Amino acid sequence: MAKYNHKEIEKKWQKKWNKDELYRVGEDAKKPKYYILDMFPYPSGEGLHVGHPKGYIATDIFARMKMMQGHNVLHPMGWDAFGLPAENYAIKNKVHPRVATEKNIATFKSQIEKLGMTYDWDREIDTTDPEYYKWTQWCFLKMFERGLAFESHEPINWCPGCQTGLANEDLEDGRCERCDSEIEQKPMRQWVLKITDYADRMLEDLDKLPEWSNSIREMQRNWIGRSEGAIIKFDLKSESDHNSQFSTLNSNVEVFTTRVDTIFGCTYMVVAPENPVISDQKSVISNYDEVQEYIDASKKKTELERTELQKDKTGVEIKGIKAVNPFNGEEIPVFVADYVLGHYGTGAVMAVPAHDERDAEFAKKYDLPIKQSVAQTFNGEGKNKVQKDKPMTERKTVDVILKHWEKDEYFCLDWKINNWKAFIVGGVEGEETLEEAALREAQEESGYKNMKVIGTVGQEIHSNFYAAHKQVNRNPVMRNCVYIELQDGERGELEEEHTKHHDGVWVKKDEVQDFLNLSEPKIYFDILQNGEKAFTEDGTLIDSGEFSGLKSEEAREKMVAWLEKKKLGGKKVNYKLKDWVFSRQRYWGEPIPIVHCEKCGVVGVPESELPVKLPEVKHYEPSGTGESPLATIEDWVNTKCPKCGGDAKRETNTMPQWAGSSWYYLRYIDPKNDNALVDKDKEKYWSPVDFYVGGAEHATRHLIYARFWHKFLFDIGVVNYEEPFTRLQHVGLIMAEDGRKMSKRWGNVINPDDIVEVYGADALRVYEMFMGPFSQSTAWSTKGLTGAKKFLERTWRLFEEKELIDCGGDCKDIPKELPVLLHKTIKKVSEDIEGFDFNTAISQMMIFVNEATKHERLPKEGMKKFLQLLAPFAPHMAEEIWREKLGEKESVFKSTWPKYNPKKIVEEKVEIVIQVNGKVRDKIEMDAEIDEDGAKAAALESENVQKHIEGKEIRKVIFVPGKLISFVV
């Protein structure tokens, strides 16, 4: 052995491990199993760049440690190979996608193998292999049999670039995720999977996944977008020509709302352009042409345009009809506007501009009435809390915002008792209007004479509190606010009753918010400055008939019950998640195993005839007519109906790329089984996937689909547990050195093959794990890579140049700090690999190597343990030293992972920090077990501590054993 030659070593051990079948695994009841999984890659034509294997390196390190800890580890790899790029490449270069795919897989595999991975290649899978997609088709048939896969003619997302329909999950900001084309809505025949049937279960079971990050669970919750509300029927009335009276039509419109409690504030209704009520009522709509014109215009807009213009809401009143609010019988106008979406809820909403921002915007633009029905509510806290045994009184008050006659200042009251800081507030008496009361109060409390009422500010607010000085509850105080401007400074004498409790002060505009200490005046002043926004939170119902006075939540329950009793609607749950549009009009995907028979209709291909193989075609181009290229192959399309034997045609749509990846992790368990998707016993042994590692971009696509698919397989008894992935970890990207994403386009791609050639696979592995926290994205640095390489070389030299002393477990003549450090290192590296904190694990190993380098003689046993820790990170180098230098007979990966001895990481002497008033003044070495008195005595001997304590009294001593002692003087 001499110089560290990575090229020789790495090739040598890769060959040897392969030959010895080191990574082959089978079911072994004696060992605990561990299934660790990488998200399998799409084998693109560009090959891997150094960022791609980051996750694979991490799982490999993890897998190796688990192996050494005695687990039976399943760590497989495969290819998600159906998809558009291969097909587009085929179109361009006239190469069959199969050929291009095979070539790409070979490239990927060779790149991955050079990194020294533990993959069991006997279990390799490829989603484009008919033996694999047979089972994808089988899953589809099972869903079809249970009504979960069905044909639909609803308009779907159509990508004009890719010439295919897409699922919602394939869009990004209204554009095609793949080619960036603007998406159109196109009605066409589609296969759809009823994923919404599983929405609630997918939502609930997120709580069973504590080892998933909160952020991804939150993302899934948002994507599923469950909202609970009510359906309400509004009867329609039409205007008769003669007397402009409205008469009841035998028809109604259903709206969906989550805020039925605001319904007394509903002042109009809006239906989506797609809502069929418009054409149904054509005969009674007096401006039908205008309405139709609006609908046509909004149909021309793409979804993107409709949402991009979201600030500017447009709409047209549908004249000749009115809707009737079932709660109060009010007749309200009906509008058509494209801010209401056809595909969500019922495609119609009750508009409550006082309590919904979008409705408010529309109402302001078209000058529609705004009517408050829910009051913002404050409840007193502490001393101000309502006391049940004291009398309850209602009271109506007005807050007065009084502006100075020439300066930008406002008149406020500084209360001597209560410490309130507020505007003038007074009761509204008898028949007084708000304005009259405000004017009277302003004059009484301020003494100024000439003032002008400008208008009211904001909505009614309710306050519930206990007024201690009167010993009654104010329950509620219904407050409003009036804005008044002084005309001049003429002022009379103030009566004593108005000065004894508070002083009047002028406060500059910018300081008013800081001055005020009560919520209600703050809200009013904010509205005066910044304009009014709809109040969209819960509160107390007002002007809502029999429901007045209820809290929003209680009101919703009672109102839904009322609707159900009267058969005018009821409870309803809606989801943002849409059913999964599952057919693609492209070639390179799994054929959907369905035939269309003239007699029998849609018939599933019998299981015995699976797989339905993808036929050879001359052209892969999409037809553009919404049919897949398969439609042109007559002898494939024309077939016999499996039911009646008559003429039938095959389904020519193919499945989306997500299909094969929705269940692939199950096939690794039993990749060659021809009789079942997976053998039941094997499935029981290996599943679930204990740990799943991959990119965050799949949080709402692959991971939604796979969870759905898995739950379906659970329901039909293929798997024995409900959630496929127990622990989930995201890989952070590796950016290029210039901070941009690595891409052919920027010319900043680094190929791992080149790095392996120059620096070695081990250096690349160590570097990528050392770059930073695993889930964080970090820029590549070739300088940083040399640091990793240097660390490996220093480690190599340790075994090359130092004298290794073989003295059993317990060496007397070696530096005593080394065993302590070793056991600390064992602890840290083991825990950090488990937690995926590789950067700190490596840093700890560096500390160990730095210390060991200082000594000439090292304990052999300890150094072996260190080598075992290093082995998962730098497997080739570790194996070389283990076998060739230390002469071990078996692979280091067959050795047993070292355990740390808790007793050995306790140091005898520790540095105790001495603080005076929280500042570090000295550090003294003491016995680790020293008690407070001992530490205190030692600390007080320090010169520097004495200097800071001198002449002062020690008031308190805080002692943290083994850490610090702190004096407060």
Place this chain on the structure above:
RNA sequence: GCCCGGAUGGCGGAAUUGGUAGACGCGCUGGACUCAAAAUCCAGUGAUAGCAAUAUCGUGAGAGUUCGAGUCUCUCUCUGGGCACCA
């Protein structure tokens, strides 16, 4: 707009329950070796003042709690990600 993260030296990043901020690596500076360079090794490296001991300041900004705050609370700024007219 809403929901999650994040902000620490020249750079990547460390820091159990609040308890020595800057571990480890890169870079930089000086030195050793060398005819010289590379490689390697040794020392130094948050800022300011000082020969030094040491002192003061310092974890995006501002307030607060505490003997003590990168860590906890509130407000704000910037930034990454997700969702977005979802009624």
